[in-house]
Amino acid sequence: MSRVRLVLALHDHQPIGNFDGVFEESYRTSYLPFLEVLRDYPDIAITLHTSGSLMEWLVAKKPEYIDLVRSFVERGQIEILGGPFYEPILASIPSRDRIGQIVAYSRYLESLFGQKIRGMWVPERVWEQQFTSDIAAGGIEFLILDDYHFRAGGLRGAELRNYYLTEDEGKMVALFPGDEHLRYLVPFQKPEKTIEYLRQVADERPGCVITFGDDGEKFGSWPGTHESVYTKGWLRKFFDLLVENKDWITTCTLGDAYENVAPMGKFYAPDCSYREMTEWALPTDRQQELHDLVKSHEHDADWPQFKQYLRGGFWRNFRVKYPEANEMYCRMLTVSDRLDAMSRGDLPVIDEDFLSEARTHLYKAQCNCSYWHGAFGGLYLPHLRNAVYTHLIQADSLLERVAGKTGRYAEADAGDFDLDGRTEVRLTTDRLVAFLKPSRGGHLYELDIRGARHNLLATLDRRPEPYHEAIRNHEANKAAAAALHDEDTHAHHKGDSSHGGTIIPPSDDEGGAVSIHDLVVFKQPDLDKRLGYDPWPRKSLVDHFLMPGLSVEEFRRGEGEMGDFPLGVYETTLRRSEGRAEAVMSRTGYLTRFPIRVEKVVAAISRNGSLEIKYGLSDLPPGRPIHFAVEFNFAGMAAGQPDRYFYDAGGRRLGELQETLDLPETDRLGLVDEWLGLDAAVELNEPAGFWTWPVETISQSEAGFEAVHQSTVVVPHWEFTAPDDGQWSVTINLTLDTSAAQAKQLEEPAAATVG
Structure with a gap:
């Protein structure tokens, strides 16, 4: 035998x-x-x-x-x-x-x-x-x-x-x-x-x-x-x-x-990698093409002979498919490179005691699940992305101590920090690290808050996924079935057999469980109505010139943009003074047919751990109505919890962080996450209306299709008539209070190291 x-x-x-x-x-x-x-x-x-x-x-x-x-x-x-x-x-x-x-x-x-x-x-x-x-x-x-x-x-x-x-x-x-x-x-x-x-x-x-x-x-x-x-x-x-x-x-x-x-x-x-992973690594449309190709030929007589030559994509292209994965990867590399240089003696080391601890945090930040997405939540799960940044921020802060940086300091430098061939800006203080992208709207795309060990911009854009079509088809089929059922009920007076918003996974006729790759489960109803895609990255300092009178719901749908600033290229210079590091970004673009100029000066201030942003608009067409807005996103501050909420200038609660708000003019709006220990506030020297809404992705996990809260959008917006000299300005302060987070950290046990 x-x-x-x-x-x-x-x-x-x-x-x-x-x-x-x-x-x-x-x-x-x-x-x-x-x-x-x-x-x-x-x-x-x-x-x-x-x-x-x-x-x-x-x-x-x-x-x-x-x-x-x-x-x-x-x-x-x-x-x-x-x-x-x-x-x-x-x-x-x-x-x-x-x-x-x-x-x-x-x-x-x-x-x-x-x-x-x-x-x-x-x-x-x-x-x-x-x-x-x-x-x-x-x-x-x-x-x-x-x-x-x-x-x-x-x-x-x-x-x-x-x-x-x-x-x-x-x-x-x-x-x-x-x-x-x-x-x-x-x-x-x-x-x-x-x-x-x-x-x-x-x-x-x-x-x-x-x-x-x-x-x-x-x-x-x-x-x-x-x-x-x-x-x-x-x-x-x-x-x-x-x-x-x-x-x-x-x-x-x-x-x-x-x-x-x-x-x-x-x-x-x-x-x-394994077959499914190579499929997931493909761009969404190519992934669907491959799926259709397999379906159309898998019953052909010669399929067993040629299927092994049909291959999907390359894993590293997840960093192209999902720029957020690339942001984590590049941030991890900067920490790894610096730690390696210190370990080899290429950079000055004042205190070696923290090197091993920094290495442990680096290794933890390299855990793979947040860097890709397939049948499991992966990249789409905010708590996993947040964990990566938590350990990267801890490692980076430890390396600052290894280098002997103590007390207050502020630095500015430039480099290709996201490996796209273009120059980004980094503003560093003892309280925070801010990354700016002049080549894409002058966006603030990462904001690491040392005291809370949190990247406030670990956001995720809404984008098409192959399974979104399955969601739409499910709802369409359910509607068609309901229509047929109504006709049948009218004719024969039969009862309703609808199973609501969930497709129950089929039982296996061989007596086993169904593979996770074959499950079709909806964790919430009407997910098709919540599908939507972002026309620009969900980051901060995204500059908008909008139609006068635009509503929050219209803007939320991506309507009403009249300028070319959200993704435009900004020229940049760096400035540094005692306790202050600045990036001066400026751009001449268009508001409809009118050329106008926007300058924004972003300053990281060590004294209070805040960001100061000064906007100067010039060459505005005199007498014309202007509707200017600056978009902020706040990630990792969870929604749907009573200890995560908005508050107004008087300290009154305005609702939880998933609320859609259309607030009258005010000079301050705050966001609190008590669990995280973070109190962030947008303060203005020129009162503005505020819009807020949640960004939810519709994604696939092992438990089924689900809506996941990714970030909270906060948009101060000003409507005014352009003055005769075409000039207008505003100063925005983003304050970040982490005292509660730091108090919690004092109670944490010391972390083990891996050598």
């Missing part, structure tokens, strides 16, 4: 910044029950990877789980995989940080479990061949990629078994192909289906190794899986079948296979 070796490799992960309740729920529904079942099957061996962010939580909150894993390790039933500590995409971080994270996590795991770390999990299986030498330098001997990588490189069928050797600059690593078909069988089809497939594999290539590598959360945490895997007993049935067929199925770890089975040969994997 033909035999087969089966590697079961599980990857458990929760991102930096995720809610504690999500960690707890995943532990209760997935991580713990899986091991409790495995404990009853001592002959079944698995390979287990747990990301560092999750492992640190388990060590702190669930020490009994660590003891349980250690007991499996000691009897040889579990092999521990390493990898980069905080689960960064390897393509998103410098080589030095790849090696540093891998080495740091291996040391941590070896001290925790007493097992030498030889293999690793590649985050999201995003692969580029040059990673090989970094991985080998980190002490790793073998890893898992998807069989999709190997198919893209020209292999197929029985060639996708065992493992291959690869090299870069003479450094070698073994690559195991993770079987895609197994990923869709386990645990979504009857266990017998997996055994049948393994029989087929064994007959095709007797004695081979087949590898299953996928998320551990699919065993209980993904929607519907806890009931199928545990309550209905899928996992026990599967393990029972493995035991019943142990005469020809041997479960083994990656290390066992590496030691006892010869490699298939040498292979250089092309740059890619």
Whole structure:
């Protein structure tokens, strides 16, 4: 009888910044029950990877789980995989940080479990061949990629078994192909289906190794899986079948296979990830084209032959698809570069004690989930983006201390801070860091508040996504069904069978749960009515000349713009004085057919940690009505909570931060987030009306389609008649009180470092 070796490799992960309740729920529904079942099957061996962010939580909150894993390790039933500590995409971080994270996590795991770390999990299986030498330098001997990588490189069928050797600059690593078909069988089809497939594999290539590598959360945490895997007993049935067929199925770890089975040969994997990830990395319209192409040909007789040559996009292009991901990436690089220069002695170091702590915050900020978007929320989840910036700001502030910067200071410098080939401006004080983009409207695109450890402009634009069409189609189909039902009711007097705003995920006819990739669930009704797209980035200091009498709802829809300033190019000079750093930006543009000039001077002031913005308009057409507005966005200050609210000049509450407001003229509007400990206010020397509204994206997550609050728009706007000299000016102060946040931080325990 033909035999087969089966590697079961599980990857458990929760991102930096995720809610504690999500960690707890995943532990209760997935991580713990899986091991409790495995404990009853001592002959079944698995390979287990747990990301560092999750492992640190388990060590702190669930020490009994660590003891349980250690007991499996000691009897040889579990092999521990390493990898980069905080689960960064390897393509998103410098080589030095790849090696540093891998080495740091291996040391941590070896001290925790007493097992030498030889293999690793590649985050999201995003692969580029040059990673090989970094991985080998980190002490790793073998890893898992998807069989999709190997198919893209020209292999197929029985060639996708065992493992291959690869090299870069003479450094070698073994690559195991993770079987895609197994990923869709386990645990979504009857266990017998997996055994049948393994029989087929064994007959095709007797004695081979087949590898299953996928998320551990699919065993209980993904929607519907806890009931199928545990309550209905899928996992026990599967393990029972493995035991019943142990005469020809041997479960083994990656290390066992590496030691006892010869490699298939040498292979250089092309740059890619798992199939779905390559699709998500494409621009939205190309993603839809690929989907349609597959649908139109997947039943063709020759589809199996040519599908492996049909490839999606390249992971790094997420930074093009989502500029917000690029902003995080570039900010991370500036911190990493500075830390590296200090570590090597290229920059002066006054106090080295904080370098290790800064490195830990940098590594945490490299956690991958916020840098891309697919079937999970990822980039669309504000709390994950906020966590990235929290750690970057902490690292940056620590490096300021390493450099000996104490007391009050203010600096201004220029450079290509977002790697687009154009020059940006950075204003730095002991209280804040502000990034300005003269080449795009003179926008303020990042505002890091040191005291609150918060980027007030970690915004996200509303943009088309492929699944938005599914939302529209669902609502259209529901409306059509309702119309038919009304006709039927009129004719036959039958009752209503509508299920409201949610498509219930279909049950699998094989008795398992439905794959997360096939779920169609609506978490809120009427999402199609909330779809909308932003004509300019949701940043601050976006300059608008509007139609006189324009309403807040019209402007919210992107109507009424009469100037070319929101995305125009501004000329810039820098100025610095004691405790003050300034960027002077100016532009001659058009208000309809009239050329006018706008100058805005943005000053970062160390004394009070505020931004002062002075606007000067000139060459206005005398006697003409002018409607000038300056758009601000405030991100990370949550909506729908009573402790996050607006207040007026008299300190009176005006409603929560998701409110749409149309306020009469006033000289001050404040926003408070008590949980964050931040009180921000827009103060004017020339009273203005204020508009506010929430920016909500409609996005896809593992739980379904949902509306997510991204930022609060605040727009002071002035309507006046242009004076005879064509001149008008206003001064805006953006004040930032972080005293409550700093008081909370004094109560925090000291953070551990990763070395």
